[in-house]
Amino acid sequence: MVTLEDVARHAGVSLATASRVLNGSSRQVGRAMRERVEKAAAELGYRTNVAAQTLARGASDVIGLVVHDLVDPYFAAIADGAMRAADARGHMVMVGTTHRDPEREIAYVSTLHAQRVRAVLIAGSRVADAAVTDRLRAELGRYRETGGRVACVGQDLLGVATVAPANREGAADLARALAALGHTRFAVLAGPPHLVTAIDRRTGFTEALADLGLPEPQIVYGSFDRGGGHTAVQEVADATCVFAVNDVMAVGALAALRERGVRVPDDVSVAGFDDIATLRDLTPALSTVRLPLADMGARAVELALSGDHGDPPVVAGVEGRVVLRDSVRRLR
Amino acid sequence: MVTLEDVARHAGVSLATASRVLNGSSRQVGRAMRERVEKAAAELGYRTNVAAQTLARGASDVIGLVVHDLVDPYFAAIADGAMRAADARGHMVMVGTTHRDPEREIAYVSTLHAQRVRAVLIAGSRVADAAVTDRLRAELGRYRETGGRVACVGQDLLGVATVAPANREGAADLARALAALGHTRFAVLAGPPHLVTAIDRRTGFTEALADLGLPEPQIVYGSFDRGGGHTAVQEVADATCVFAVNDVMAVGALAALRERGVRVPDDVSVAGFDDIATLRDLTPALSTVRLPLADMGARAVELALSGDHGDPPVVAGVEGRVVLRDSVRRLR
DNA sequence: GACGATCAGGAAAGCGATTTCCAGTATGGC
DNA sequence: GCCATACTGGAAATCGCTTTCCTGATCGTC
Numbered sequence: 001m002v003t004l005e006d007v008a009r010h011a012g013v014s015l016a017t018a019s020r021v022l023n024g025s026s027r028q029v030g031r032a033m034r035e036r037v038e039k040a041a042a043e044l045g046y047r048t049n050v051a052a053q054t055l056a057r058g059a060s061d062v063i064g065l066v067v068h069d070l071v072d073p074y075f076a077a078i079a080d081g082a083m084r085a086a087d088a089r090g091h092m093v094m095v096g097t098t099h100r101d102p103e104r105e106i107a108y109v110s111t112l113h114a115q116r117v118r119a120v121l122i123a124g125s126r127v128a129d130a131a132v133t134d135r136l137r138a139e140l141g142r143y144r145e146t147g148g149r150v151a152c153v154g155q156d157l158l159g160v161a162t163v164a165p166a167n168r169e170g171a172a173d174l175a176r177a178l179a180a181l182g183h184t185r186f187a188v189l190a191g192p193p194h195l196v197t198a199i200d201r202r203t204g205f206t207e208a209l210a211d212l213g214l215p216e217p218q219i220v221y222g223s224f225d226r227g228g229g230h231t232a233v234q235e236v237a238d239a240t241c242v243f244a245v246n247d248v249m250a251v252g253a254l255a256a257l258r259e260r261g262v263r264v265p266d267d268v269s270v271a272g273f274d275d276i277a278t279l280r281d282l283t284p285a286l287s288t289v290r291l292p293l294a295d296m297g298a299r300a301v302e303l304a305l306s307g308d309h310g311d312p313p314v315v316a317g318v319e320g321r322v323v324l325r326d327s328v329r330r331l332r
Numbered sequence: 333m334v335t336l337e338d339v340a341r342h343a344g345v346s347l348a349t350a351s352r353v354l355n356g357s358s359r360q361v362g363r364a365m366r367e368r369v370e371k372a373a374a375e376l377g378y379r380t381n382v383a384a385q386t387l388a389r390g391a392s393d394v395i396g397l398v399v400h401d402l403v404d405p406y407f408a409a410i411a412d413g414a415m416r417a418a419d420a421r422g423h424m425v426m427v428g429t430t431h432r433d434p435e436r437e438i439a440y441v442s443t444l445h446a447q448r449v450r451a452v453l454i455a456g457s458r459v460a461d462a463a464v465t466d467r468l469r470a471e472l473g474r475y476r477e478t479g480g481r482v483a484c485v486g487q488d489l490l491g492v493a494t495v496a497p498a499n500r501e502g503a504a505d506l507a508r509a510l511a512a513l514g515h516t517r518f519a520v521l522a523g524p525p526h527l528v529t530a531i532d533r534r535t536g537f538t539e540a541l542a543d544l545g546l547p548e549p550q551i552v553y554g555s556f557d558r559g560g561g562h563t564a565v566q567e568v569a570d571a572t573c574v575f576a577v578n579d580v581m582a583v584g585a586l587a588a589l590r591e592r593g594v595r596v597p598d599d600v601s602v603a604g605f606d607d608i609a610t611l612r613d614l615t616p617a618l619s620t621v622r623l624p625l626a627d628m629g630a631r632a633v634e635l636a637l638s639g640d641h642g643d644p645p646v647v648a649g650v651e652g653r654v655v656l657r658d659s660v661r662r663l664r
Numbered sequence: 665g666a667c668g669a670t671c672a673g674g675a676a677a678g679c680g681a682t683t684t685c686c687a688g689t690a691t692g693g694c
Numbered sequence: 695g696c697c698a699t700a701c702t703g704g705a706a707a708t709c710g711c712t713t714t715c716c717t718g719a720t721c722g723t724c
Binding site: 001045047048049050051052054055060062069070071073076077079080083084087092093094095096097110111113114115116142146147226251252254255258277278279281282283 | 333377379380381382383384386387392394401402403405408409411412415416424425426427428429442443445446447448474478479558583584586587590609610611613614615
């Protein structure tokens, strides 16, 4: 294992000089010395020991990212955006996947804290459970006290910088767009009753319908994934249009409808939320609300890294845009 | 920032004892002392400084993972499997995405080496370019010389432990299955001409056809992604069955065919490779060769972590299983 | 009851960088 | 030409933890 000291000795300079040449310092080093050190480092195949560097500097160049599930394209897209942004700033990303277990979320924050990562990004929707949210907040608080930076993608519940998609407004826009097509009898595949993202999308949708003077939609709860959509849609009684609170659920719903021989959009229209790129080739093409997921991940990195420590937490709103495709039809 | 020394002082014990209690050691500590230390740590909110620990121990608990693109569900699935396995062994995962740039792949290995990660996993297909592969191999060699462990998911080209899917055999099996349905005129959307995975799948397919005495298929090269399939399929002249060397390309092909009003499978059959879970709800359902992607990621972790350093590199073969679905039809 | 073996606790030497001083040398203004 | 000023290079302290010895005590055995 080649150390900086080996390099310094080989180049015939001091440790200090070698450090200044190789690992970025504000101090200048004369040209002759610089070249000798660089040559020595190359010859010996020196690699900085980041652990030592982190210890000495008191800060690492790693960013922690906590997501629910990388296989879910929603999180994959956010992670991708975050990693690009991190990379552009010379950071590496450590990822933890919780598979929707809030305890693991807390555990990961703790682990990332121990790693002394520069910032922690938390993506994914919170459950409206005060106790567990409080514990997460406490864990984040301890991390922030020691200089850690935190940003969140999702809801502004943690008291930290947040990239907040306009779930309510997006769902409301979608409701209005669908109503404009002539639909009046709706069903909402609403996901888990206590998941904040799901709640926001459901209420945004239903409130917009109420404002339009339309009848209340049928609400069917279920899980937040494909299976949830698949199961829930089977309980829909009579509706001309089904809104699933995310695209993956909508895909499950489409599959279930197809299995039962219900035609989309002829017999029933279907819409989702997120506009997952991987799902754009479905037939019929899914109507949805587009969220700039990769941008959201990148924004979260910027938010976490920028801003002074005492600043009040920033909330960056992100708008959704309604995209109507073949999965919905005009009525009458 | 609470240090171990603070905890030791607070508990009235030595640094050594505190270390043994809190950060796992083979040595026993008496019950009374242990409890005092644990209490002190809890009261002070102590978090191990992993950088210091890594420096002192000379090894970290982090595993590095290099993939092309997390948004590609193929890599997402592998990453997910790897992360689960890593987690089960108490490791965290640092991810780098290369977006198919071999230079970045090398750069990431270097960075991960600097991080002194316990193991590096490289997923994704290699380009048949000896120069760049040699440089990657050299970089990995330097890492391994200092005790680093490496495993690869894909081809056995790097001289390291490898999880190698049976691309040739899988493609050959698929060719035979399709031929058994009565198809004789094939086209292969072959991806990049120098990508090893693409080459293996293409040749496995064509060789099986040759063995059956069937005419040579039309080969159309292109990129390895959705766009590549979308573009390439438009050059297919006359074939009753199109094989895309991965599912994502097959999806692009399906989209292009649909746009042109070509019906699948009535006018032409389509098959892919990988069996990406996210894509299972396409219509028509895609025929493909199933690879246990998550298992492959997990296997790679095991391979990297197990085995003594002097051992010859293990190659763990992984079989693919042909899955015929609605996207292909029986001819005659 | 003595002796070697076993074991719990502590002092201190690293691990491999960064960074603060300090000293010595060039530079510039007058 | 002289003094204050800037720079460059080096010695050494430091970051927080692990681990090797070392010491003293407890234990079991003959």
